[in-house]
Amino acid sequence: MTRIDTKAERNSGVSREQMNIVIAGHVDHGKSTIIGRLLADTDSLPEGKLDRVRETCKRNSKPFEYAFLLDALKDEQSQGITIDAARVFFNTATRDYIIIDAPGHIDFLKNMVTGASRAEAAVLVIDAEEGVKENSRRHGYMLSMLGITQLVVLVNKMDLVKYRQEAFDSVVAEYTQFLSEVDLKANFIPVSGISGDNIAEPTGNMAWHQGPTVLEAIDTFSKEASPVDKPFRMPVQDVYKFTGAGDKRRLVAGTIEAGQLSVGDEVVFYPSGRKSTVKTIEGFNRDPQTKAAAGQATAFTLDKQIYITRGEIAAKVGQTHPQVTSRLRVNLFWLGKESMAKDKSYMIKVGTAKQAVTLEEVAAVIDASDLSSTDTKDRIEYHDVAECVLRTQRAIAFDLAEEIAATGRFVIVDGYEICGGGIIREKLTDNQLWVRDYVMQRNYKWETSTVTRDDRAERYNQRPTLILVTGWKNVGKKTLAKATEARLFADGKIVYFMGIGNVLYGVDADIKTQGSDTNRPEHLRRLAEVANLILDAGMILIATATGLTQEDLEIITAAADADSIEVVWVGGEPTDIDYDLKIDDAGDLEHNVGAVKEMLQKKGIIFRP
Numbered sequence: 001m002t003r004i005d006t007k008a009e010r011n012s013g014v015s016r017e018q019m020n021i022v023i024a025g026h027v028d029h030g031k032s033t034i035i036g037r038l039l040a041d042t043d044s045l046p047e048g049k050l051d052r053v054r055e056t057c058k059r060n061s062k063p064f065e066y067a068f069l070l071d072a073l074k075d076e077q078s079q080g081i082t083i084d085a086a087r088v089f090f091n092t093a094t095r096d097y098i099i100i101d102a103p104g105h106i107d108f109l110k111n112m113v114t115g116a117s118r119a120e121a122a123v124l125v126i127d128a129e130e131g132v133k134e135n136s137r138r139h140g141y142m143l144s145m146l147g148i149t150q151l152v153v154l155v156n157k158m159d160l161v162k163y164r165q166e167a168f169d170s171v172v173a174e175y176t177q178f179l180s181e182v183d184l185k186a187n188f189i190p191v192s193g194i195s196g197d198n199i200a201e202p203t204g205n206m207a208w209h210q211g212p213t214v215l216e217a218i219d220t221f222s223k224e225a226s227p228v229d230k231p232f233r234m235p236v237q238d239v240y241k242f243t244g245a246g247d248k249r250r251l252v253a254g255t256i257e258a259g260q261l262s263v264g265d266e267v268v269f270y271p272s273g274r275k276s277t278v279k280t281i282e283g284f285n286r287d288p289q290t291k292a293a294a295g296q297a298t299a300f301t302l303d304k305q306i307y308i309t310r311g312e313i314a315a316k317v318g319q320t321h322p323q324v325t326s327r328l329r330v331n332l333f334w335l336g337k338e339s340m341a342k343d344k345s346y347m348i349k350v351g352t353a354k355q356a357v358t359l360e361e362v363a364a365v366i367d368a369s370d371l372s373s374t375d376t377k378d379r380i381e382y383h384d385v386a387e388c389v390l391r392t393q394r395a396i397a398f399d400l401a402e403e404i405a406a407t408g409r410f411v412i413v414d415g416y417e418i419c420g421g422g423i424i425r426e427k428l429t430d431n432q433l434w435v436r437d438y439v440m441q442r443n444y445k446w447e448t449s450t451v452t453r454d455d456r457a458e459r460y461n462q463r464p465t466l467i468l469v470t471g472w473k474n475v476g477k478k479t480l481a482k483a484t485e486a487r488l489f490a491d492g493k494i495v496y497f498m499g500i501g502n503v504l505y506g507v508d509a510d511i512k513t514q515g516s517d518t519n520r521p522e523h524l525r526r527l528a529e530v531a532n533l534i535l536d537a538g539m540i541l542i543a544t545a546t547g548l549t550q551e552d553l554e555i556i557t558a559a560a561d562a563d564s565i566e567v568v569w570v571g572g573e574p575t576d577i578d579y580d581l582k583i584d585d586a587g588d589l590e591h592n593v594g595a596v597k598e599m600l601q602k603k604g605i606i607f608r609p
Helices: 031-041 050-057 074-079 106-116 134-145 165-181 214-219 435-445 453-460 477-490 498-502 520-536 550-559 589-602
Strands: 018-025 084-091 096-101 120-125 151-156 188-189 234-240 250-255 260-262 266-270 273-282 288-289 291-293 299-304 313-316 323-334 345-350 353-365 383-400 409-414 417-428 466-473 494-498 540-546 565-570 581-583
Touching: 018 134, 031 084, 031 096, 031 120, 031 151, 031 214, 074 417, 084 540, 120 134, 120 214, 134 323, 134 383, 151 165, 151 214, 165 188, 188 214, 260 273, 288 299, 299 353, 323 409, 345 498, 353 409, 383 417, 383 550, 435 550, 453 550, 466 477, 466 520, 466 589, 477 494, 477 540, 477 565, 477 589, 494 498, 498 540, 520 540, 520 550, 550 565, 565 589, 581 589
Parallel strands: 018 096, 018 120, 120 151, 151 188, 466 540, 466 565, 494 540, 565 581
Antiparallel strands: 084 096, 234 250, 234 313, 250 299, 260 291, 266 273, 266 313, 273 288, 273 299, 323 383, 323 417, 345 353, 345 409, 353 383, 409 417
């Protein structure tokens, strides 16, 4: 018999273990009824809630259903389906549970993905009368992909099949075979949510079942160990600067996903490779700490101020570091109504990083409902699960999913809608690897000044920026660049013009080859290194180069801070480069200089008077 604790026990002030579990299943297979039963049978409802719902049903001449207890899902009662992932709470003598209700209706499958991604274990509901459905298999496959290995399958509505063991055994046989193909095992329990059979207590209706009740089964789930023993990882949520009362702290804030951090630890931020030492560990409205660990939202200061941004991942020197590349081999499930196509740009979110991404290659597509595979597709359709290669606009930091799950999962956003998600399986080499190797070494060894970038920005009243003026030959790039320099200088800005020839016949003299583009990538890397020095000095640098492409820009952004680069294309049809401003006619110089200045003002690089 399951012992159910009382509210008095739960409110005794004793710290109790907490576990997140997800409940999934095909539409109308009875998930909401099961959840309602769990709430009622564990006495986890607010005082009088059950009686009030019964009375409401009576007044409306409506039969009472335990599913109505989920009043957080208001649309469910009117539509008959759960349309959003919701978190509800119940308790046993063993621990406190947060149960994430993952919708089963096919149109809302993506909510099941976001729900399951936070869970340590899963409960999956299958209707004994309807049997295993397409969504039952699809949910099982996605749980496997997300690395959720603890699973209980409830064969529900046993009352509709007169509690026959043969009906239960049929579902068990079919679904066990499917789960074996995705490397999952499950504990199967015959239940009736309506009657309460085998939810909290066994009944005489299924004496042939000698296994546990639902509550007994979930209490046997192993609590996922806190990943404190793994390498330290903290995706940077933001960097906060204080200015009042002489407080000059800069707090690097985020949630620690793995490992531990102590004052005095040397940390490296990826993908930039910048390094510093933890000076203090702090939290909101609490005294400074000396340590923080996985699961904590925290913030820390550094002994040397370095330029880092949201989306970077903090790791510790001497531990396994995150992977960095712009090409990822992933397992992806697609939930967008429109197919994922190679000629379209999306956004990928990994940790706190958000980056433009495109589909480079579809290696294989798997039908999650029957596990059949095809390698002939060039796009990913609604509900497909694919092994594919994604290319991000700039390199991002991540871990492989099997090593650190929190920084190895991602979602794909199209517009404002999450349309897909998955796990990262492999880092692939990209064209900027050789540049990043230089940059990582440079940033790791970089000697920082006591004067920070923010200090210089405040003093100079500008943000350090590289303005790349590019376009085809003889379109007036240099004329525009020099005129812009003169205008900004007259306005009191710290600005410098540099033509590509300044680099080619100076720092590049040793590799300059007349009439050849053989060394173009190295020329661009060296241009970026010069720019990096000038940006670190707090200046605005205006540089010209002919016919820059997106690949050229990626080399430059690998070496210089991408967020500090603005691209101006002058005249004619542009290359594939992502430009910030396009000037079609170079003739009206005063107007064009004004356009560049206005762009800088709009982006907060210089300020309006």
